[in-house]
Amino acid sequence: MTATDLLVVRGLVAGYGAAPVLRAIDLTVPAGTIAAVVGANGAGKTTLLRALSGMIRPAAGQVLLAGEDLRGTPVEQLVRRGMAHVPEGRGVISELTVDENLRLGGLWRRDRADAGRALDEVYQLFEPLARRRRHLGHQLSGGERQMLALGRALVGRPRLLLLDEPSLGLAPRVVARTMALLRQLRDRTGLTVLLVEQNVRSALAVADQGVVMSLGRVVIAAPAVQLRDDVDLRHAYLGF
Amino acid sequence: MDRFVFLTVDGLSRGAVYAAFALALVLIWRAARVVNFAQGAMAVAAAYVAYTVSTATGSYWLGFVVAIVAGLLLGALVDRVVMRHVDHASPLNPVIVALGLVLLIQAVLGMVYGSEFRPAEAPFSRSALTVGGVAVLSPYDLFVFATIGVVVSGLAWMFARTPVGLRMRAAAFAPEVSRLLGVNVGGMLTLGWALASGVGALAAMLVLPTELGLHPHAMDLVFVSAFTAAVVGGLDSPPGAVVGGLVVGLLLSYVSGYAGSDLTPLAVLVLLLAVLLVRPGGLFAPVAARRV
Numbered sequence: 047m048t049a050t051d052l053l054v055v056r057g058l059v060a061g062y063g064a065a066p067v068l069r070a071i072d073l074t075v076p077a078g079t080i081a082a083v084v085g086a087n088g089a090g091k092t093t094l095l096r097a098l099s100g101m102i103r104p105a106a107g108q109v110l111l112a113g114e115d116l117r118g119t120p121v122e123q124l125v126r127r128g129m130a131h132v133p134e135g136r137g138v139i140s141e142l143t144v145d146e147n148l149r150l151g152g153l154w155r156r157d158r159a160d161a162g163r164a165l166d167e168v169y170q171l172f173e174p175l176a177r178r179r180r181h182l183g184h185q186l187s188g189g190e191r192q193m194l195a196l197g198r199a200l201v202g203r204p205r206l207l208l209l210d211e212p213s214l215g216l217a218p219r220v221v222a223r224t225m226a227l228l229r230q231l232r233d234r235t236g237l238t239v240l241l242v243e244q245n246v247r248s249a250l251a252v253a254d255q256g257v258v259m260s261l262g263r264v265v266i267a268a269p270a271v272q273l274r275d276d277v278d279l280r281h282a283y284l285g286f
Numbered sequence: 287m288d289r290f291v292f293l294t295v296d297g298l299s300r301g302a303v304y305a306a307f308a309l310a311l312v313l314i315w316r317a318a319r320v321v322n323f324a325q326g327a328m329a330v331a332a333a334y335v336a337y338t339v340s341t342a343t344g345s346y347w348l349g350f351v352v353a354i355v356a357g358l359l360l361g362a363l364v365d366r367v368v369m370r371h372v373d374h375a376s377p378l379n380p381v382i383v384a385l386g387l388v389l390l391i392q393a394v395l396g397m398v399y400g401s402e403f404r405p406a407e408a409p410f411s412r413s414a415l416t417v418g419g420v421a422v423l424s425p426y427d428l429f430v431f432a433t434i435g436v437v438v439s440g441l442a443w444m445f446a447r448t449p450v451g452l453r454m455r456a457a458a459f460a461p462e463v464s465r466l467l468g469v470n471v472g473g474m475l476t477l478g479w480a481l482a483s484g485v486g487a488l489a490a491m492l493v494l495p496t497e498l499g500l501h502p503h504a505m506d507l508v509f510v511s512a513f514t515a516a517v518v519g520g521l522d523s524p525p526g527a528v529v530g531g532l533v534v535g536l537l538l539s540y541v542s543g544y545a546g547s548d549l550t551p552l553a554v555l556v557l558l559l560a561v562l563l564v565r566p567g568g569l570f571a572p573v574a575a576r577r578v
Contacts, residue, residue, distance in 0.1 A: 099466060101462065101465075101466075120465075121466060122464075122465045122466075122468050122469060122470050122471070124466075124468075125466065125467060125468035126468060130466075131466045133462070133466065137460065137462075137463035137466070139456055139459050139460045139464075140459075141455070141459045142452075142455065142456065146452055146455075146456075149452065150452060150453070150464070150469070151467055153449050153452065153453060153467070153468065153469070154469075198467070202467070202468070
């Protein structure tokens with residue numbers, strides 16, 4: 047591990063009930079980079095994110111965030127360590143307004159002034175949200191929900207952003223915009239992103255590192271460029 | 287006409303208490319998806335604590351404050367010690383546990399205090415003031431309206447405008463997502479139980495002086511009325527609980543005034559049945575689907 051590795055995962059085993067879904071995952075994400083985890087359905091991608099954010103307890107292995115072991119940290123403390131997890135289906139709370147959803151993302155912060163600044167920045171970043179502050183979550187379009195979920199995570203100024211299938215159910219134009227935004231955040235603020243995607247092409251287009259999972263294991267971790275260009279690899283694991 | 291005015295005011299005064307009690311049920315339902323059948327017994331327990339303090343010190347108000355504090359603590363205790371450990375997979379489990387709690391609390395109160403009625407004093411006169419020859423409001427009615435008005439609007443303000451209210455709503459609607467956003471969901475649940483139980487204790491303190499007095503079963507019928515009020519309004523709707531409480535209070539007052547007080551328990555049950563048959567979600571059931 048080098049000083050610049052923000053997330054280090056070693057030998058992570060996790061699952062639901064007796065059968066582990068993840069079998070000894072090793073993974074390193076350097077600070078300020080985007081890693082895309084791809085693979086077939088049932089490869090364990092979502093389970094990996096849930097194990098990282100403590101929503102399921104790992105049976106074995108280690109998760110280090112900036113060198114700190116996260117084992118035993120309650121889920122609600124992870125955001126204080128700098129980890130934000132946007133879950134599958136995005137988790138917008140439909141009974142709350144846009145503004146309430148966003149403010150919720152910064153409520154844990156002691157620095158109230160900066161939490162307010164972060165909220166303003168998110169409204170500048172996502173114009174449509176600013177126009178719909180008082181709307182309830184369930185009144186938003188798919189793209190707006192995506193913005194809301196991302197914005198809510200950013201209000202907490204995370205170091206590491208875990209994103210589960212951000213392209214799910216969105217128009218290609220919206221997906222492209224989201225991916226461009228991730229790259230922009232990485233370049234401007236040094237945000238580190240671990241992204242799980244079915245949409246391999248757009249994920250690898252934006253990622254620095256590509257991680258291919260199959261049946262609960264990491265089978266390849268390589269620069270994204272290499273995965274994009276290696277036809278054999280793509281055929282073998284990614285099916286395109 | 288005089289009689290109608292009197293019955294209306296009396297009904298609204300009792301209805302305000304039902305509203306508060308129904309609101310407490312709704313708070314717990316929204317936070318924990320449990321209908322707290324033990325709420326009546328818990329409120330009586332808090333009122334007995336107040337009785338003990340008031341008779342020992344001679345101060346009604348000290349007892350009043352102690353009752354609310356005891357209610358808050360008892361609610362937190364019931365959540366942490368009992369309900370947190372109940373498997374919620376079947377909705378029947380917490381209901382059975384709550385009913386068990388009723389038996390337990392009432393038995394303990396019976397052992398400690400006996401089962402004769404104890405007087406519950408009112409801090410203000412209960413005889414109505416007359417306006418233009420018509421008996422309207424007693425000072426005690428005014429006290430009831432004012433107290434419940436303050437508590438209900440205070441809770442509404444807390445839930446709508448404060449960070450802790452936002453956390454409580456988020457934790458109730460989406461516990462998993464809330465935890466990812468740093469909300470201590472378990473703590474919010476305990477706070478919800480404490481607040482609801484505190485409101486229940488307050489309602490008991492307000493209603494007992496208008497009834498026969500303090501008794502382990504003193505809140506049983508109030509509970510049934512408040513439960514009906516909550517169902518009328520829709521268990522998910524705090525404003526519904528308040529309106530439902532006032533409606534039930536008025537109905538019971540008219541029935542008891544015009545048809546005889548023997549019929550009031552029957553009238554509550556008929557109303558409950560009618561609402562469950564015609565509109566089981568309650569009159570204020572949200573139209574939008576919960577999960578999209």
